[in-house]
Amino acid sequence: MSVPWxxxxxxxxxxxxxxxxxxxxxxxxxVSALLSPLIMAVMFTTMAERQRSAEELRLPVAGQAFAPAFxxxxxxxxxxxxxxxxxxxxxxxxxGDEDVVLIIGxxxxxxxxxxxxxxxxxxxxxxxxxxxxxxxxxRALVSAYSSQMGSLRLMARGVSPxxxxxxxxxxxxxxxxxxxxxxxxxxxxxLLVMAAFVGTLQIASDSTAGERERGSLEPLLLNPVPRSALxxxxxxxxxxxxxxxxxxxxxxxxxxxxRIPLHxxxxxxxxxxxxxxxxxxxxxxxxxxxxxIVIFVAMLARSYKEAQTYLGMLLSLxxxxxxxxxxxPLAGKPWLAVFPVVGQYALMEDLLGGKPPAAFWYLVAxxxxxxxxVLLLALTTRQLRRxxxxxxxx
Amino acid sequence: MIDIRNxxxxxxxxxxxxxxxFAAPDGAVTxxxxxxxxxxxxxxxxxxxxxxxxxxxxxxxGIDVCAQPLAAQARMGMLPDARGIYPRLTPREHIHYFGQLxxxxxxxxxxxxxxLIEKLGLQEIADRRAEGFSQGERTKVALARAxxxxxxxxxxxxxxxxxxxxxxxxxxxLIRRLRSEGCxxxxxSHIMQEVSALCDRIVVxxxxxxxxxxxxxxxxxxxxxxxLEDAFVKLAGLADDTEEFSS
Numbered sequence: 001m002s003v004p005w006x007x008x009x010x011x012x013x014x015x016x017x018x019x020x021x022x023x024x025x026x027x028x029x030x031v032s033a034l035l036s037p038l039i040m041a042v043m044f045t046t047m048a049e050r051q052r053s054a055e056e057l058r059l060p061v062a063g064q065a066f067a068p069a070f071x072x073x074x075x076x077x078x079x080x081x082x083x084x085x086x087x088x089x090x091x092x093x094x095x096g097d098e099d100v101v102l103i104i105g106x107x108x109x110x111x112x113x114x115x116x117x118x119x120x121x122x123x124x125x126x127x128x129x130x131x132x133x134x135x136x137x138x139r140a141l142v143s144a145y146s147s148q149m150g151s152l153r154l155m156a157r158g159v160s161p162x163x164x165x166x167x168x169x170x171x172x173x174x175x176x177x178x179x180x181x182x183x184x185x186x187x188x189x190x191l192l193v194m195a196a197f198v199g200t201l202q203i204a205s206d207s208t209a210g211e212r213e214r215g216s217l218e219p220l221l222l223n224p225v226p227r228s229a230l231x232x233x234x235x236x237x238x239x240x241x242x243x244x245x246x247x248x249x250x251x252x253x254x255x256x257x258x259r260i261p262l263h264x265x266x267x268x269x270x271x272x273x274x275x276x277x278x279x280x281x282x283x284x285x286x287x288x289x290x291x292x293i294v295i296f297v298a299m300l301a302r303s304y305k306e307a308q309t310y311l312g313m314l315l316s317l318x319x320x321x322x323x324x325x326x327x328x329p330l331a332g333k334p335w336l337a338v339f340p341v342v343g344q345y346a347l348m349e350d351l352l353g354g355k356p357p358a359a360f361w362y363l364v365a366x367x368x369x370x371x372x373x374v375l376l377l378a379l380t381t382r383q384l385r386r387x388x389x390x391x392x393x394x
Numbered sequence: 395m396i397d398i399r400n401x402x403x404x405x406x407x408x409x410x411x412x413x414x415x416f417a418a419p420d421g422a423v424t425x426x427x428x429x430x431x432x433x434x435x436x437x438x439x440x441x442x443x444x445x446x447x448x449x450x451x452x453x454x455x456g457i458d459v460c461a462q463p464l465a466a467q468a469r470m471g472m473l474p475d476a477r478g479i480y481p482r483l484t485p486r487e488h489i490h491y492f493g494q495l496x497x498x499x500x501x502x503x504x505x506x507x508x509x510l511i512e513k514l515g516l517q518e519i520a521d522r523r524a525e526g527f528s529q530g531e532r533t534k535v536a537l538a539r540a541x542x543x544x545x546x547x548x549x550x551x552x553x554x555x556x557x558x559x560x561x562x563x564x565x566x567x568l569i570r571r572l573r574s575e576g577c578x579x580x581x582x583s584h585i586m587q588e589v590s591a592l593c594d595r596i597v598v599x600x601x602x603x604x605x606x607x608x609x610x611x612x613x614x615x616x617x618x619x620x621x622l623e624d625a626f627v628k629l630a631g632l633a634d635d636t637e638e639f640s641s
Contacts, residue, residue, distance in 0.1 A: 010491070010495055014483075014487075018480055018482050018483060021523075214479075214480075214481075215478025216476070216478035218444065218474045218476040219477065219478065219540070222442055222467055222540070224464040224468040224495075224497075387444070387446070391445070
């Protein structure tokens with residue numbers, strides 16, 4: 001019994017050595033490892049940037065001379081800097097030179113003095129996502145000033161300002177900064193699952209479809225080694241490379257997320273070392289499955305080119321659960337762990353949502369992955385007995 | 395010792411090998427001579443255990459290839475039609491890999507590898523990656539890894555195909571040496587001179603069937619031709635005639 005395992009070890013060592021001498025497999029590990037941290041970094045930085053830009057509002061105001069008191073009040077608001085408006089405010093906003101411009105009407109002082117609504121125009125572009133928070137802030141500033149002045153006028157007339165407020169609206173924002181950050185973090189499972197697939201791709205396809213393409217499969221099969229032992233060696237080598245890419249990916253994510261200005265998204269948000277370890281526990285067993293399915297698909301193909309086409313399609317598989325998530329929410333369903341890939345998403349969603357699943361489900365997920373991998377490998381071994389697979393369909 | 399009896403194989407409607415019977419004794423070189431597409435490679439693939447015959451039996455040192463393919467493979471060293479090598483591995487690593495797959499380890503593996511590198515004149519490129527090797531260098535690597543376990547039965551499918559004169563000579567030298575070591579050598583070729591220069595026994599295959607077998611002298615006598623080439627042409631033509639008769 002020990003002999004086939006020794007041969008598996010021989011194949012494993014050769015494929016790992018061969019794979020790590022292959023630039024393409026190093027690139028695929030590198031790319032998949034860097035992809036998630038980079039995307040995370042970009043998304044978080046732009047989100048923080050946007051948040052900060054709304055809090056620190058640089059507000060161009062036209063016609064400042066018509067309402068000096070209003071402009072003074074604006075200047076006193078925290079984070080607001082009042083600057084001179086460009087000559088043509090609408091053109092400036094349309095061209096994107098300014099995000100928002102406030103125009104104080106010529107008759108502002110006159111109407112204000114007569115307690116009539118004083119005209120103020122706010123120029124903005126609703127289609128520009130980056131400008132929207134600034135426009136909202138400017139609008140809020142103007143209505144705050146308006147209601148303050150209104151209250152003062154009522155008091156001057158001996159009326160309680162409360163009379164003018166028939167309904168007091170209090171908006172309760174339930175989405176915390178943590179939740180907004182979680183929306184970005186929801187990409188993390190997808191990126192890690194992709195890392196598990198992309199990381200195995202090169203070694204798994206080169207050692208199977210590539211082996212046949214370069215005519216070394218037939219010589220290899222002439223050795224007195226059970227085909228299952230050969231396939232197992234190739235499988236473990238590919239899984240190893242996938243695991244490397246997942247581990248690198250998670251490590252880089254911890255570095256990136258620790259350097260990102262998370263406090264600007266609300267200081268309560270953080271992922272600790274334990275959550276990263278649990279995430280690794282969910283994603284790492286996936287490499288056993290991803291490498292097995294890549295090997296299976298690559299062996300089905302008639303040529304390396306055909307294999308690459310199939311594998312391109314295979315890579316869209318991990319995207320599916322994410323795309324279907326609005327229809328079939330995955331949170332709170334740890335039993336989904338019995339399904340490869342879908343289960344990993346379900347477990348990670350709970351993990352990121354602050355409700356780590358029970359240890360039992362990690363075990364179930366790992367067993368389900370290894371079980372389906374073994375099934376795929378058995379099918380591949382059977383495929384490898386077919387003459388058409390070994391010699392091509394000539 | 396290789397014993398092939400009543401071997402047949404069809405692909406769809408095409409019968410590639412029909413009722414092939416021949417034996418290749420130890421300490422002799424047996425040549426499979428036939429035109430391209432005559433069924434030589436198919437016969438050797440069945441001998442290697444990678445292709446199942448429709449009928450017939452193949453024995454290697456008395457071991458049935460179909461029943462115990464791994465045991466039979468352990469007794470054979472085979473240079474197949476496909477001789478792809480790994481571009482990122484050196485010849486020494488190739489030989490090591492196949493040696494380990496044959497169950498060799500330690501001292502024996504190192505010694506056997508070194509001996510083959512020397513025998514095949516691979517010293518200069520032994521530790522260079524195989525990317526960009528010439529056809530001849532690739533064939534030598536493929537040959538070396540097939541022989542690493544010192545097999546008693548050596549099967550070579552068109553070993554000199556695509557080789558230059560020097561490499562061809564080296565390969566012939568190797569075949570003679572294997573014979574003198576008492577191995578059973580079977581090689582296929584469509585090159586007359588090569589077969590007549592090397593073989594103790596010749597099996598002529600045409601359209602999947604054995605049309606003649608014997609020593610070069612016996613074949614000349616059988617056909618009444620002075621040269622083996624004429625004998626071969628006559629034998630191949632004979633196959634055409636029988637084909638017409640039977641259909």
